[in-house]
Amino acid sequence: MGFLLATLFKICLVVGLLLLAVAYLTWLERKVIGDIQVRFGPSRVGPFGLLQPIADGIKLMFKEDVVPANADRLIFFLAPALSFVPALIVFAVIPFGPSFVITDVNVGLLYVFAVASLGVYGSVLAGWASNSKYSLLGGLRSSAQMVSYELGLGLSVLGVVMMTGSLSLVDIVEAQKGTWLGILPRWNIFPQFLGFVIFLISSNAELNRAPFDLPEAETELVAGFHTEYSSMKFALFFMAEYANMIAVAALATTLFLGGWRGPLLPPVIWFLLKVFAFIFLFIWVRATLPRFRYDQLMGFGWKVLLPLALANVMFTAALILILA
Amino acid sequence: MVPLWAYLLLSGFLFIVGVVGVATRRNVLIIFMSIELMLNAVNLSFVAFSRFLHSLDGQVFVFFVMTVAAAEVAVGLAIIIALFRNVETVYVDELHLLKG
Amino acid sequence: MEWVLFLTLALLAGAAALAMVLQRHPVYSALCLILTLFAQGGLYILLHAQLIAFVHIIVYAGAIMVLFLFVIMLLDLRPEEHPPLQFNRIGVVLGLVLAGALLAELALGVGPQINLGPRGPHDVETLRILGNTQEVARVLFRKYLIPFELTSLILLSAMVGALVLAKRRPE
Numbered sequence: 001m002g003f004l005l006a007t008l009f010k011i012c013l014v015v016g017l018l019l020l021a022v023a024y025l026t027w028l029e030r031k032v033i034g035d036i037q038v039r040f041g042p043s044r045v046g047p048f049g050l051l052q053p054i055a056d057g058i059k060l061m062f063k064e065d066v067v068p069a070n071a072d073r074l075i076f077f078l079a080p081a082l083s084f085v086p087a088l089i090v091f092a093v094i095p096f097g098p099s100f101v102i103t104d105v106n107v108g109l110l111y112v113f114a115v116a117s118l119g120v121y122g123s124v125l126a127g128w129a130s131n132s133k134y135s136l137l138g139g140l141r142s143s144a145q146m147v148s149y150e151l152g153l154g155l156s157v158l159g160v161v162m163m164t165g166s167l168s169l170v171d172i173v174e175a176q177k178g179t180w181l182g183i184l185p186r187w188n189i190f191p192q193f194l195g196f197v198i199f200l201i202s203s204n205a206e207l208n209r210a211p212f213d214l215p216e217a218e219t220e221l222v223a224g225f226h227t228e229y230s231s232m233k234f235a236l237f238f239m240a241e242y243a244n245m246i247a248v249a250a251l252a253t254t255l256f257l258g259g260w261r262g263p264l265l266p267p268v269i270w271f272l273l274k275v276f277a278f279i280f281l282f283i284w285v286r287a288t289l290p291r292f293r294y295d296q297l298m299g300f301g302w303k304v305l306l307p308l309a310l311a312n313v314m315f316t317a318a319l320i321l322i323l324a
Numbered sequence: 325m326v327p328l329w330a331y332l333l334l335s336g337f338l339f340i341v342g343v344v345g346v347a348t349r350r351n352v353l354i355i356f357m358s359i360e361l362m363l364n365a366v367n368l369s370f371v372a373f374s375r376f377l378h379s380l381d382g383q384v385f386v387f388f389v390m391t392v393a394a395a396e397v398a399v400g401l402a403i404i405i406a407l408f409r410n411v412e413t414v415y416v417d418e419l420h421l422l423k424g
Numbered sequence: 425m426e427w428v429l430f431l432t433l434a435l436l437a438g439a440a441a442l443a444m445v446l447q448r449h450p451v452y453s454a455l456c457l458i459l460t461l462f463a464q465g466g467l468y469i470l471l472h473a474q475l476i477a478f479v480h481i482i483v484y485a486g487a488i489m490v491l492f493l494f495v496i497m498l499l500d501l502r503p504e505e506h507p508p509l510q511f512n513r514i515g516v517v518l519g520l521v522l523a524g525a526l527l528a529e530l531a532l533g534v535g536p537q538i539n540l541g542p543r544g545p546h547d548v549e550t551l552r553i554l555g556n557t558q559e560v561a562r563v564l565f566r567k568y569l570i571p572f573e574l575t576s577l578i579l580l581s582a583m584v585g586a587l588v589l590a591k592r593r594p595e
Binding site: 331349368371 | 426427430434437438441442444445450453454457460461464467468470471472473475476479480483484487488491492495496498499501515519522523526527530531541543544545546547548550559560563564567568571572575578579581582583585586587589590
Binding site: 072075105106107110111113114117118120121124125127128136139140143144146147150154165166167 | 451455458474475477478479481482485486487490491493494497498555556557558
């Protein structure tokens, strides 16, 4: 019973903070991109525009909820939930601190990939159910892109798994304890730099963020799979996208940057700092790079990232065999 | 503990449903999905046997079945797309070119 | 507790599988199959095969069913006008006989009092200590190394086959 209550408390805490973080991530993104493009970004609602997310939330809640005439109603209603729920339940296995993890699963990393691979149904079904050609194109693009880049993503972390010898995220953080030569922390990013780069690029593609935002390219497809969505259903897609971004940042931190490990500051603060660094990087990339063309996207995924990731796996395996 | 026969019964039921799908549906995609269902029914009994025999061979076999299923889907869907390009249909009863 | 979980998942799997076959719309059929596959993943976890459970979800729900949906959407399939089941009296009788035979065989062959023969070394307790993933890998890469290598040939031929088939030939 005590275990159940403790778990329930942790879940509430994580989900609550996550939703708050998602709201303020929208503010952060607009502010940072504004700065990069020499504009102000949100600045009217509250000091520094800090109340903007609340205003946006209230506005979205009171908007009319439009359902297209020939939409497939059941799937149209189901799709936003299908994209939001996986984004939330990824956090069940992520270790935030030394003993602060909702549940430690022995196949934690596979769990994350299994759940992440479900996110695609939200966008595919939304695109199909809207009964609009832009949405359908967005859904088709999204399914092809997600399946293609999942390969690179999965193979890029294999090096880390081989070095750790476990799929549990807690074990992976545990294995990054200590330092090399007394100064360099034993983070996986150093021996697995190629894997890290491949992970970042393909996770950016999995997130449908610029420069890989073809499923929702506003200049080509109006807004892709969520063109026909309005009100809270649209908000759910949006929140799913930002929650996924935090999830990917947390996963990158856990796999490559030693998770919550760090000197002086408390572990949770270290974890949040590293996650924030990744999120800032994602926003920076979006503000800097133009969108890929579709054939470039597919070619890059299959002809560059996948062979590189395979080479990384082979190289790591050979090195482990030689050193052992 | 749930006994072995319960799992096998479920597996048998799923297999039969798959067979019914293959035998009665016209849409070649749904026939294909029914085949996947049959493969999965077999996988379920593999895993159940693995659990009750205390042996991991069954789970390893599930890996092999999954590989075959994935390969089959890749080729099968390519065939269906090629078929659709040529004859503009996915209904098996409309595919009677060999009848002349 | 285990029975409750088993019955829930089993009913879900069975009902979704039936719905898949009876559904007229291909998209709904695909969704029902995804539901079945999920329930099956749950059953794998109930059988203490965690690795297989998540690999199953990744491969089937994450890749194969997305491809199915992709093709259904690409071909823009509509619901069938005819009712999906067209009964043929001899076929129905034959099918029922076969299904009855299969279930009877199951009941006779693996009833509650079945003798399964010798047990292997991997019971649930051992697996908990040694790790499910690690032990499956040990069996896969030692005992079944050659079959494992051969599956790569299947995948290669499938890849080549799919490319050849799906490629548009220049006129």
